[in-house]
Amino acid sequence: MKSTEAITYASIxxxxxxxxxxxTELTGLATGNDTAIVNVTILTAxxxxxxxxxxxxxxxxxxxxxxxxLDSEGTNTSWSGNAxxxxxxxxxxxxxxxxxxxxxxxxxADFLGGAAPTFQAKVVNNTxxxxxxxxxxxxxxxxxxxxxMQSACGTFFGYEAAIDEIAIDFSMNIxxxxxxxxxMTITAIGTY
Amino acid sequence: MKRSxxxxxxxxxxxxxxxxxxxxxxxxxxxxxxxxxxxxxxxxHAFATNSEDGVDLYIKGDLAEYVTLxxxxxxxxxxxKVEISLPDEIAIPGTHKIYVGAIEASGAEGAMVGGxxxxxxxxxxxxxYPGKYAQSIxxxxxxxxxxxxxxELEIQSLGTESIIVNPKIEVxxxxxxxxxxxxxxxxxxxxxxxxxxxxxxxxTKELPPGEYIAYATIEWGETTxxxxxxxxxxxLVDIVDYDYEFEQGKINPFRIEVENKWNxxxxxxxxxxxxTDAGTLITDFKTVSVDTKPWEIKNxxxxxxxxxxxxxxxxxxxxxxxxxxTTSKLVAIYVHEPSSKTYMNYIIIASIVAILIFTIFIYLxxxxxxxxxxxxxxx
Numbered sequence: 426m427k428s429t430e431a432i433t434y435a436s437i438x439x440x441x442x443x444x445x446x447x448x449t450e451l452t453g454l455a456t457g458n459d460t461a462i463v464n465v466t467i468l469t470a471x472x473x474x475x476x477x478x479x480x481x482x483x484x485x486x487x488x489x490x491x492x493x494x495l496d497s498e499g500t501n502t503s504w505s506g507n508a509x510x511x512x513x514x515x516x517x518x519x520x521x522x523x524x525x526x527x528x529x530x531x532x533x534a535d536f537l538g539g540a541a542p543t544f545q546a547k548v549v550n551n552t553x554x555x556x557x558x559x560x561x562x563x564x565x566x567x568x569x570x571x572x573x574m575q576s577a578c579g580t581f582f583g584y585e586a587a588i589d590e591i592a593i594d595f596s597m598n599i600x601x602x603x604x605x606x607x608x609m610t611i612t613a614i615g616t617y
Numbered sequence: 618m619k620r621s622x623x624x625x626x627x628x629x630x631x632x633x634x635x636x637x638x639x640x641x642x643x644x645x646x647x648x649x650x651x652x653x654x655x656x657x658x659x660x661x662h663a664f665a666t667n668s669e670d671g672v673d674l675y676i677k678g679d680l681a682e683y684v685t686l687x688x689x690x691x692x693x694x695x696x697x698k699v700e701i702s703l704p705d706e707i708a709i710p711g712t713h714k715i716y717v718g719a720i721e722a723s724g725a726e727g728a729m730v731g732g733x734x735x736x737x738x739x740x741x742x743x744x745x746y747p748g749k750y751a752q753s754i755x756x757x758x759x760x761x762x763x764x765x766x767x768x769e770l771e772i773q774s775l776g777t778e779s780i781i782v783n784p785k786i787e788v789x790x791x792x793x794x795x796x797x798x799x800x801x802x803x804x805x806x807x808x809x810x811x812x813x814x815x816x817x818x819x820x821t822k823e824l825p826p827g828e829y830i831a832y833a834t835i836e837w838g839e840t841t842x843x844x845x846x847x848x849x850x851x852x853l854v855d856i857v858d859y860d861y862e863f864e865q866g867k868i869n870p871f872r873i874e875v876e877n878k879w880n881x882x883x884x885x886x887x888x889x890x891x892x893t894d895a896g897t898l899i900t901d902f903k904t905v906s907v908d909t910k911p912w913e914i915k916n917x918x919x920x921x922x923x924x925x926x927x928x929x930x931x932x933x934x935x936x937x938x939x940x941x942x943t944t945s946k947l948v949a950i951y952v953h954e955p956s957s958k959t960y961m962n963y964i965i966i967a968s969i970v971a972i973l974i975f976t977i978f979i980y981l982x983x984x985x986x987x988x989x990x991x992x993x994x995x996x
Contacts, residue, residue: 468643468644469643469644469645469646470641470642470643470644470645471641471642471643471645471736471737471738472639472640472641472642472664472666472736473639473640473641473734473736474638474639474666474734475638475639475732475734513732515732515734516639518639518641519641519645519736521645523736587910610732610733611732611733612720612732612733612734612735613732613733613734613735614718614720614735614736614737615734615735615736615737616716616736616737616739617645617646617737617738617739
């Protein structure tokens, strides 16, 4: 009987020990929490972009003895050509607000020639972009634009969608003694 | 006078199908405290959209003479370096700005010129002020009702001497002097050229919806007070305005101006409009559905058919629906006769009046003549 009991106890012990080890066997499965960190730093970028079609005032003749008045909103007084509708559209496609200035590469005299020419610009928020351009704006209405940088959005040219586009219209007076092919470069400078 | 022919072209650079051109720079900003003889190099990246001739680079500002570019032209955009070699002394204290510019290289030939974009990043060189001096920046964000408002307070010690700073923030309702919330901070010892950033959340959970103003007071020997307004939003899209006059006999647009008063986007906002006459439903319609940004004011439009309606006053119930909630308003609207019909009525009335005046005039002349004849017979 003693040997039988011993065997019995031994068996129970073996079973218990085996169950113990089964329950605590390392499986390689993680049982605790651990964390890792992924870091990325997105630098701010400043970028402006002209998104426009060609603004072509076409060809025409000034009525003799008169001064033609043209603008990109359909005015064509004393001008034999068609009226022009359009503008330059400038968009802030970066990730920061900017200030904006404009200038030309030619004076009106060098651009148009003739007697007493004028060249003016007007800067407004593009349709659907209320508040895109705030602060000092020399070109709230048509104003002379020249080779000196002038403020168009003195405080804020926005980058967020729906406040990031402006429209630039142009107006000019041409005397009847001007002639030839006329071109002009408008430079828009966005500053952080 | 000779006639002259002028051909004007005002164009933009059109280098791809989308006919757009632009230029960019990153990063846009570095800040550096002045140290005598400081030499340091900064990295930038410039890029151009649709510029076949790449990007020209330049430096501007009152310290430009101490700045060198690694290159002044990038054919395809790319990285470049800006090295500064400052002098031993800069007499004028404060912030000196060095502008790092990138401009589309025009490369225009013949008549191909147009709009050119240029972008300017900045390197600020801060020259300490003699003695004690501090500058601060304070920012607050809009929140929704029940939230805490985040704030950012940056204090810069820009003098040559160290300072002891005692900041605090107080919140008022707009237009009121009563302090609703006060947040005080421990005293801070700041060395020259040191910057302290204090970020946290104000205990604004109990604030009702509305506009508030937060004042940040920074005592550093002198007192600097900065303020920022912020809004506590409520979950509401309100009806701000609406059309109330319509023409009889046609389909009229019915515009409703709505305002999102929540500091979060609310989508799929639409209105149901019911038109009644003395309690009887005449017609109803729905507007299109729109999404509204935080605090946005927007128009939504439905269409009101007045073809079979009399010209008179009606009642309209406007119910705005959004995200399980509604806002309603009961308003009076008016259907008018067409302007052409009204104009014809005026003509008819004017004609009748003219005829009456003419008739009276003729009668008076006849009467005068009759009296004259009678007087003549008596004589």
